[in-house]
Amino acid sequence: MSSSLKFDVVIIGAGPAGCSTGYLLAKSGLNVLIIERGSEPGAKQLWGGKAYAQPLREVWPELDREAPIHRWISIERFSLVSGERVVTLEYKLGRKVAFTTYLSELVSWMAKKAEEAGAMIISKTRADEIVIKNGRVIGVRSGSDIVEADVVIDAEGINRILLEKIGLVSKLSPEHIGLGVKEVLKLNSEKINERFGLEDEEGVSWLVIGDVTRNIPGGGFIYTMRDTISLGIVVRVSSAYDAVERGELNKHVSEVLEDFRTHPYFYRLWSDAEVIEYGGRLVIENPVETMPKKLYMPGLIIVGDAAGTLVNTGYTFRGVDTAVYSGKIAAEIILEAFGKKDFSEEILKRYEEKIKLSYIYDEILRHKGVSDLMREKFLFKDLPRLLTGGFEKILEADYEEPKIIDGFRKTMRENNISLLRLLSVMIKLVSKL
Amino acid sequence: MSLNIIVLVKSVPDPKTPPTLKVDGSLDLKNVKIVVNPIDKYAVEAALQLKERYGGKIIGLSLGDHDNIDIFREIIAMGVDSFIYIKDPDYQRFDTLQKSYVLSKAIKKIEKDLGRVDLVLCGVESSDTNMGVLASQIGEWLEIPSISYVDKILEIKNGSIIVKKIIEDGFITLRSRMPVVLSIADTGYEPRIPSLRDTIMARRREIPIWKTSDLGLEFREIVLKTVRFKQIESKRLGKIFRDEDVDKMIDRFFEELKRDGVSLLR
Numbered sequence: 001m002s003s004s005l006k007f008d009v010v011i012i013g014a015g016p017a018g019c020s021t022g023y024l025l026a027k028s029g030l031n032v033l034i035i036e037r038g039s040e041p042g043a044k045q046l047w048g049g050k051a052y053a054q055p056l057r058e059v060w061p062e063l064d065r066e067a068p069i070h071r072w073i074s075i076e077r078f079s080l081v082s083g084e085r086v087v088t089l090e091y092k093l094g095r096k097v098a099f100t101t102y103l104s105e106l107v108s109w110m111a112k113k114a115e116e117a118g119a120m121i122i123s124k125t126r127a128d129e130i131v132i133k134n135g136r137v138i139g140v141r142s143g144s145d146i147v148e149a150d151v152v153i154d155a156e157g158i159n160r161i162l163l164e165k166i167g168l169v170s171k172l173s174p175e176h177i178g179l180g181v182k183e184v185l186k187l188n189s190e191k192i193n194e195r196f197g198l199e200d201e202e203g204v205s206w207l208v209i210g211d212v213t214r215n216i217p218g219g220g221f222i223y224t225m226r227d228t229i230s231l232g233i234v235v236r237v238s239s240a241y242d243a244v245e246r247g248e249l250n251k252h253v254s255e256v257l258e259d260f261r262t263h264p265y266f267y268r269l270w271s272d273a274e275v276i277e278y279g280g281r282l283v284i285e286n287p288v289e290t291m292p293k294k295l296y297m298p299g300l301i302i303v304g305d306a307a308g309t310l311v312n313t314g315y316t317f318r319g320v321d322t323a324v325y326s327g328k329i330a331a332e333i334i335l336e337a338f339g340k341k342d343f344s345e346e347i348l349k350r351y352e353e354k355i356k357l358s359y360i361y362d363e364i365l366r367h368k369g370v371s372d373l374m375r376e377k378f379l380f381k382d383l384p385r386l387l388t389g390g391f392e393k394i395l396e397a398d399y400e401e402p403k404i405i406d407g408f409r410k411t412m413r414e415n416n417i418s419l420l421r422l423l424s425v426m427i428k429l430v431s432k433l
Numbered sequence: 434m435s436l437n438i439i440v441l442v443k444s445v446p447d448p449k450t451p452p453t454l455k456v457d458g459s460l461d462l463k464n465v466k467i468v469v470n471p472i473d474k475y476a477v478e479a480a481l482q483l484k485e486r487y488g489g490k491i492i493g494l495s496l497g498d499h500d501n502i503d504i505f506r507e508i509i510a511m512g513v514d515s516f517i518y519i520k521d522p523d524y525q526r527f528d529t530l531q532k533s534y535v536l537s538k539a540i541k542k543i544e545k546d547l548g549r550v551d552l553v554l555c556g557v558e559s560s561d562t563n564m565g566v567l568a569s570q571i572g573e574w575l576e577i578p579s580i581s582y583v584d585k586i587l588e589i590k591n592g593s594i595i596v597k598k599i600i601e602d603g604f605i606t607l608r609s610r611m612p613v614v615l616s617i618a619d620t621g622y623e624p625r626i627p628s629l630r631d632t633i634m635a636r637r638r639e640i641p642i643w644k645t646s647d648l649g650l651e652f653r654e655i656v657l658k659t660v661r662f663k664q665i666e667s668k669r670l671g672k673i674f675r676d677e678d679v680d681k682m683i684d685r686f687f688e689e690l691k692r693d694g695v696s697l698l699r
Contacts (some may be wrong), residue, residue, distance in 0.1 A: 120633070124626075125632065142629040143628050145628050338631075
């Protein structure tokens, strides 16, 4: 029984990134401590939605069998809404790519895995400071106690208080942040299956843009869980503020969510469901701009949301798999560092190099600028109007149906959309996404 | 002076999560998170403050049937010197008298090892059954005094203890000889939050598990028999009595109850 407060690795935060890193390092025999501020791992995780499986399987091959998976996404839907009219595109998937779950359940499973592998997880404990001595991170301070470690892993999440303190990131501004608001509706699984056209364990992931966000840049999402439906909206904080200024929004973005929930086309799906939970979460809109200056320093590695691995693809956010994958890369480099007993920048900087060569960074770069595009009124207002208006003329014709092209041409004229503008935005959209 | 203190700690279903019931109406304990009874932490805090003031030793003691001994590590991290868990598969069928009997036997055994036990502390009641009878029952089994609803322990001097006890409309100060059993309320103390260091150290500690058979128990038959579980529905009738005369109002109140089919034990 040793009384020393020294671990090989101390990890700040028991989220997806912290748990995956901790699991892999503990499994390789390192002495790992994970400090979590919430009452238990997963307690602070609000998100319920879609997670991509393959990057997770690389860390936990037993994922499909053991993890708390609610439904495998079998149908992806994309809807454009204008007034009562809705144009929907549906894609039926051919294999198990992504699943729906509550992050609280998933993280609690990941934490259990890490503990079984030998990591010590201590909850209800706040890390107050990353302790630096002679330019090198030597441990973490909590209250008056300092826990020393050869490597500290910062997995503190989107609100990077500790990294701000040591100057590796600057404060986030409203321009950089999106606000997600969601509700969880309780509905039994038979009704969910019936109304969404699903078999048991099959799920829907559904994105909605247009009127449902009162044309504020952003989008709505619907995910089917086992016996609940998650629905929500994500809007940019600064755009929401502008909308209030313009009088399009009264006070709070939750009004937008209420509009979405009670939109007649969607409401019929959950009219008899009960709202059992609601909440909000911040998301980074511009990962490249908000990434830490460096993802490492001597004795420190940054993983997950804190490292800016949340990818905003414009139509969805992808953060769980990228966080886990960043943890996997971190674990590889740290094991190498322990092999050589060298925790200097020379070794740890290879983590950032590997991140930048990985699919995470590819995704981030690929979607760079997408958030600017997402600000275009065209996408949230004009495109839904154009499509619903065009189809209205063709499909709701009482007598003679116009030619398809004429239907859309007329709608463009009515909404002052020029062909040139349409083409230029479509080209931009296709090239960015 | 140095005190030997035993603190009784109960495991309860997490009071923060809504309970789920089985088909027969009983509590579904399978998917329930087990935690330390919140009020017991006030008793632990009281013991720690006594130790800080007078010196001594604190032993935590719990009785239950689950395997989740890690929940007791928070109590160890707060500063108790050692912790003993008595595990009995029949625990759920014990009534309070049997529980207190097992615990008092364990206290006797600990007393044999320590030479002397000065104080037995527990929380005023548990969040699952809210009976509040443990302190007096332990006192009876051990044939020592007991005081329930203690707000604060004021002083210990010459083998006696002075406590501030909560009564219906205020407080009363009582003196008792020791050893004594006290149930501590959640009013006079504020349980400390263990430091990271103490939490880590507590993870590395052994928690001995005793069996009831180790305690030389004299009775084993289960006296508590569950006939059935019934969920009581409550209804607000919104009747207000406004008569001036209090006695009259009380009479009318009881009349109304009788009319609504409520039978009274008088």
